[in-house]
Amino acid sequence: MRMIDLIERKKRGGALSEKEIRYFIKGFTSGEIPDYQAAALLMAICFMGMTDQEIAWMTDAMACSGDRVDLSSIPGIKVDKHSTGGIGDKTTLILAPLVAACGVPVAKMSGRGLGYTGGTVDKLEAIPGFCTEMDQEAFLETVKKIGVCVVGQSGNLAPADKKLYALRDVTATVDSIPLIAASVMSKKIAAGADAIVLDVKCGSGAFMKTAQDASHLAREMVAIGRACGRRMAAVITNMDVPLGHCIGNGLEVAEAIAVLKGEGPDDLREVCLALASQMLSLARKGSPEDCRTMAKKALDSGAALEKFRQMCIAQKGDHTILERPQSLYEKAAVYELAAPQDGWIRQMDAEACGRASMLLGAGRETKDSAIDPAAGIVLCRKTGEAVRKGEVLARLYTNHPDRLEQARRILLESYAFAAEKPDDIPLIYDVILEK
16 A cells, blocks of 8 residues: 555545555554655645545544543443634533533543633633543542543543644644544544534634534534444534633633523523533433523532532642632733723624733743733623723733733724624524434
8 A cells, every 4th residue: 555546546536445544544643654745645635625434434543543531431421522612612611510410421631722711721720729630540430429520631642633733733734624523523532422512613713714614514523423433413603702701711710610600691601501401412311402401400509510619629629719719810910901982892803802811821822831820801891782982891811011012902903893783693503413
């Protein structure tokens, strides 16, 4: 078998066999296939695409390239959730304890962020003492004991994806939907869950800018998961506007706690209920409608908050933050951004909001950058709301006053104003279920 033959066939729109795809993934991961041939095949895939079967084979080959997590010792159907990423996306902090409080075990491995705000692991580590590194035995035992554990990705999970993504990043082949789908799903399959719910973001603060592209990606990933024997659902959610009011690690933890207390912003609560209903339904707890009612009850009764407390204690985090969540960000200096005019907020650039928060210290400019858990932004006004000149649009939290002016300028430029109220935009565009 020769790589040049695979490149030639894919360049002309042909399909690769399972044997050929496994040859490519194994050879590239081991270093036997050079970068330049791998890059040529990736570019051919970008132009010519892949069949659903090809994507499923590639996903499985990537998932099999390293360690696989075995969750079989945990009773019940294990459900995972993956978000394609967005600004202010703290849903895992709410969903993991919420779904566990409804009797479905959540054994979740999450990642860190590079750029903008941190990932789920960075947010959890804003809680003093919270441990996101565990060996597999302790991880499994925690889930068996309290029903939930969220840790960082460990071991050698899907090394083929890590190596391929690094090559895609420098060869302009990141934006291929088949390659994105295989990348995401290889890690999810390797993580061992029986069922997976995907939160596919679309809009200015997401990788997929349109609902059409997000739907295409979601359908590809649902098809891959089903081909690999997983129960699947996807929810396409809006990321033209940051989710919730808070951007930044400690601030987002505080906002998640507010939702777990039955409070918090309506948009964040609604997205979490939509995702939880699908997670519980895939775990055979009932119809999505019945499961939404179950999830809402767990929020309103305090059961989800209690499960979050148990998770903090089990992972050595300071659970007293539930009583004083402001302790997570009160050490930062606070600055206000005033509205420059009367009017309605017509739209926001969510990605620009993320860039501003990164400058304040809430995200990483390079992989070695340190995150300040107290840094970030609280949005006091968002798209569709009316403002008067001089009213507070946002509060900026930072320990880097030298970056404040640039962050304020970027944040202000993210707002667009109009004389009339803009049309409402949907929060949830679509729900894609397995057939």
